[in-house]
Amino acid sequence: MADATQREIHLKSRPEGAPGPENFELATVPIPVPGDGQILVRNVWMTVDPYMRGRMMDRESYIPPFQVGQVLDGGSVGEVVESRGGPFQKGDYVCGFAGGGWREYYVSDGSMLQKIDGATIPLQAYLGAVGMPGLTAYGGLLRIGEPKEGETVLVSAASGAVGAIVCQIAKIKGCRVVGTAGSDAKCAWLRDEIGIDAAINYKTCGGLEAAIAKECPKGVDIYFENVGGEHLEAALNLMNQHGRLIMCGMISQYNSTDVPVGPTNLILVVGKSLKMQGFIVTDHLDMIVDFFNDMAAWIGAGKIKWQETVLDGIENAPRAFMNLFSGENFGKMLVRLGPDRAA
Ligand SMILES: NC(=O)c1ccc[n+]([C@@H]2O[C@H](COP(=O)([O-])OP(=O)(O)OC[C@H]3O[C@@H](n4cnc5c(N)ncnc54)[C@H](OP(=O)(O)O)[C@@H]3O)[C@@H](O)[C@H]2O)c1
Numbered sequence: 059m060a061d062a063t064q065r066e067i068h069l070k071s072r073p074e075g076a077p078g079p080e081n082f083e084l085a086t087v088p089i090p091v092p093g094d095g096q097i098l099v100r101n102v103w104m105t106v107d108p109y110m111r112g113r114m115m116d117r118e119s120y121i122p123p124f125q126v127g128q129v130l131d132g133g134s135v136g137e138v139v140e141s142r143g144g145p146f147q148k149g150d151y152v153c154g155f156a157g158g159g160w161r162e163y164y165v166s167d168g169s170m171l172q173k174i175d176g177a178t179i180p181l182q183a184y185l186g187a188v189g190m191p192g193l194t195a196y197g198g199l200l201r202i203g204e205p206k207e208g209e210t211v212l213v214s215a216a217s218g219a220v221g222a223i224v225c226q227i228a229k230i231k232g233c234r235v236v237g238t239a240g241s242d243a244k245c246a247w248l249r250d251e252i253g254i255d256a257a258i259n260y261k262t263c264g265g266l267e268a269a270i271a272k273e274c275p276k277g278v279d280i281y282f283e284n285v286g287g288e289h290l291e292a293a294l295n296l297m298n299q300h301g302r303l304i305m306c307g308m309i310s311q312y313n314s315t316d317v318p319v320g321p322t323n324l325i326l327v328v329g330k331s332l333k334m335q336g337f338i339v340t341d342h343l344d345m346i347v348d349f350f351n352d353m354a355a356w357i358g359a360g361k362i363k364w365q366e367t368v369l370d371g372i373e374n375a376p377r378a379f380m381n382l383f384s385g386e387n388f389g390k391m392l393v394r395l396g397p398d399r400a401a
Pocket of ligand 1: 107108109190191194215217218219220238239240241244256267279284285305306307308309310311324337338339340381382383384385386387388389391
């Protein structure tokens with residue numbers, strides 16, 4: 059591999075408002091050379107995720123900002139093409155939550171990587187249903203939401219990487235599940251393929267709160283928040299006494315250059331004795347063994363399904379990322395970077 063080159067995506071400038079092609083740069087750089095105890099990984103899949111928008115801003119957060127002129131970063135699945143010691147051999151497939159994405163090759167000491175095989179679950183699912191978004195859904199819903207049979211669960215961005223898993227775990231737990239999504243095709247899939255009780259196209263329903271109220275005749279016991287703004291305000295109005303709001307994300311605000319909208323009714327948290335708790339997926343890393351075991355069983359039993367939207371080639375990674383904010387992704391948004399020989 060000496061003198062060989064790879065392509066990677068750099069942050070060219072910080073987006074103001076919605077990210078555009080001008081914020082990204084495709085760079086050609088040498089493939090790094092692994093040292094003793096390190097591996098060289100050829101990426102096969104990479105993920106783009108909404109949280110990366112926050113890292114494009116220069117501000118303090120739970121995770122450091124991306125630097126202008128530097129390669130972006132995120133989760134990926136790849137094949138070990140050279141091993142100079144450590145736990146992984148040439149030909150192994152490995153997955154990491156961070157450290158390898160937005161580039162075709164990377165070097166690692168393997169400490170943050172997990173070996174995967176793609177035999178029963180496709181490799182790219184380790185970036186979605188059985189990866190970071192899946193654990194987000196599992197930890198958020200089960201630990202914060204504490205769903206009980208017969209309760210009503212409302213999920214926004216319900217057909218997405220996180221939302222679809224929340225919906226299905228809530229069904230497994232015996233809940234009535236109502237989801238919102240941004241197209242009729244997404245709503246049809248939620249109703250007909252994964253069997254939630256009602257799906258609302260928030261863009262065409264002509265009054266979000268009334269549409270949710272109609273589908274939740276006994277009120278909302280658990281709201282899994284992915285969107286914010288009008289969705290949160292509607293949910294607060296419809297929550298039952300002692301309801302739980304699982305604050306996972308607010309994607310409607312990530313590109314906002316104005317003061318965010320609402321909610322104007324936060325006071326309802328007091329009178330309704332609501333629990334409203336935010337979280338980061340890494341808060342629930344201690345659940346990872348239970349998560350893998352449960353997901354493997356549920357997937358094997360056909361109880362968990364998901365959608366993927368795939369773009370090919372590192373040059374399309376910025377487009378994939380932008381899709382998250384226009385809703386052009388249906389399910390997990392992925393970029394395929396090379397042949398998946400485990401498939
Ligand atoms: N707390 C954590 O640790 C954690 C971890 C992972 C993800 N998250 C959060 O979970 C949420 C979902 O993430 P994901 O990875 O599963 O993404 P996703 O749902 O697969 O993709 C994003 C979806 O958000 C919807 N959306 C985009 N802009 C919107 C807007 N202005 N109003 C309403 N909906 C909008 C679109 O779906 P529609 O077509 O339905 O509008 C889009 O497809 C995000 O808020 C993300 O930040 C949090």
